[in-house]
Structure formats: structure tokens, C-alpha cells
């Protein structure tokens with residue numbers, strides 16, 4: 685706790701502070717955490733997480749997820765906190781879009797073009813018809829509705845990234861969990877190769 689606070693104050697990593705204060709304690713920490721049982725535990729944790737993702741993927745299949753969401757929404761009262769939040773989020777999103785849309789015709793065309801097509805996700809590389817537009821720099825982080833800021837993302841990766849992480853952070857997050865970072869831009873290439881899709 686204290687070490688973290690000092691680190692934040694000086695703008696350096698907690699590990700560096702810990703090492704400066706007591707090199708031996710940090711060495712001890714590395715000794716225990718690099719041992720086989722600990723690594724085994726970590727691997728088990730990653731596998732459990734992957735299993736959860738697999739379940740989540742199954743769970744998110746459109747018809748099922750839609751039915752589930754509808755049931756959940758119907759259970760919420762008209763004046764519930766959920767409704768109030770949804771309304772606030774809707775208006776926030778609109779405000780963001782208003783400031784982010786810069787009249788990029790290519791971006792507009794691409795957003796429409798991907799709907800219902802079986803395209804590859806930029807992050808996991810899987811092809812799905814439930815493909816969404818992902819802002820590399822999220823609108824909430826000041827990203828623009830520009831073609832170069834757009835990627836395709838599947839219904840699992842897009843909400844997983846959201847505005848929580850920058851694209852570099854999300855790549856690191858995936859690598860740390862043993863997930864591929866496909867950087868598959870075949871959808872964009874396919875779009876650009878077909879002028880009829882964007883010249884109106």
C-alpha cells in the first residue's frame with residue numbers, strides 16, 4: 685500500500701520502490717512467484733478464464749443473448765436505476781458522436797457496409813456475421829469517426845475492449861491471457877478493393 689503510494693507520488697513502478705527500500709524482500713517475492721506450483725496455479729487460472737470466455741462466446745450467440753437481454757430488461761421497473769443510466773448513456777453517446785463525426789464519407793460507408801457480412805475480427809481473427817465497428821481510439825477517449833480509426837471487431841472483443849483500454853493496452857491484455865492478437869484487417873482491404881461499396 686505504502687510502496688504503491690510512494691511509487692505513484694514519484695511516478696515510478698511500485699516494484700522499483702520496493703527494490704530500493706528492501707532488495708532482499710523483492711528477490712524473495714520473485715523466488716516464490718517463479719516456482720513451479722505458483723506457475724501451475726497461474727496456468728490453471730488462465731485456462732479457467734479461457735473456459736469462461738468460451739462459455740461467454742456460446743452465451744453471446746445472438747438469438748440467445750437477445751432473448752436473455754429482453755427478459756432482463758422486462759424485469760426492470762420503468763423508474764429503475766438501469767433505465768436512468770441507459771438514458772444518460774444514450775445522451776452521452778450522442779454527444780460524443782456529435783463531436784467525433786467529422787464528415788468522413790469513407791468511414792460512413794464502411795460502417796454501413798459491414799452490416800450482416802461475414803467478416804474477420806481485427807483482434808481475434810474469427811469470422812462472424814455479428815461484426816461491429818470498433819474505434820481504435822474510442823470515441824470516449826477523443827477518437828474520431830475517421831476511416832483510419834475504424835476496425836472490425838466481433839461481438840466478444842468489441843465490448844471486452846470498449847473504452848476501458850487503448851488499443852495497445854487491449855493487445856497487451858490479450859497477450860497476457862494467451863489470446864491471439866490477430867490484427868486482421870482483411871475486412872477493410874475487402875471494402876477498399878470494391879469501389880462500388882463506397883462510391884455512392
Ligand SMILES: [Zn+2]
Pocket residue numbers: 805806807808809810837838839840841842
Ligand atoms: Zn474478436
